[in-house]
Amino acid sequence: MVASSFTARRSKPELVTPARAMPRETKPLSDLDDSRNLCFLEPYVEFFSPSSSQIVVCDDRPAPEEKKRDPAAALAEALVHYYPIARRMRELEKGKLVVDCTGEGVLTVRNIPPCINTLSEEFSRAKDDDIMWTTPTESMVCEYFTFSSSNIAALRRLVPAKITNVVTSFELLTVAMWRSRTVALGY
Structure with missing residues (x-):
C-alpha cells in the first residue's frame, strides 16, 4: 500500500542573491503574459534519482564530502545570467505589470524529506x-x-x-x- 502522505521538514527561508552585479532595469510583460486569466499557481512535488554529483541528505545525515554541492551557490550563479528571475513584480497605472529587475534575489526554502529505504510494490511494477x-x-x-x-x-x-x-x-x-x-x- 502506498503511503498517502509524508512529512518533510522545511529550512528557514533563505534569500539567494546573484553572485555578481547585474543590470538594473524594468521590463514590461507582454499583453499575453499580463492576462489575469493566465495567472495561477500550480503546486507540485518532484522526485529525482540522485546522481553522484548531488547532495544526498536524509534525516539530517550528512552527505559524503565528494557529493556535496551548494544549490544556493549554483542558483546565485544562474541569477547572473537569468537576472529577470531575481526581480520583483510591480503594477503600473491601469494594472499593467512590469518586471522590476532589482537584483534582490529569490527566496528559497529547502525541504528535508524522510528516508525511503524500500520502494512500494506499486512503484516496482x-x-x-x-x-x-x-x-x-x-x-x-x-x-x-x-x-x-x-x-x-x-x-x-x-x-x-x-x-x-x-x-x-x-x-x-x-x-x-x-x-x-x-x-x-x-x-
Missing part, C-alpha cells in the same frame, strides 16, 4: 514506456507552423456556434495543436 520519453530526439520532427486567417477561420467553423464568438485565436490554435499531438503520439 511501474513502466516507463511513455512515447514522449522513449522516442529518440533525432526521430522526432520539430517544425514551425504558420496559421493564416483562413486557417483560423476553418478552425473556428469547427467550434460550437454558442461559443464561437468568445473563443480566441490562441485557444483555437492551442486546442488544434494539442489534439494533433495526442493523436500523433497515440494517447
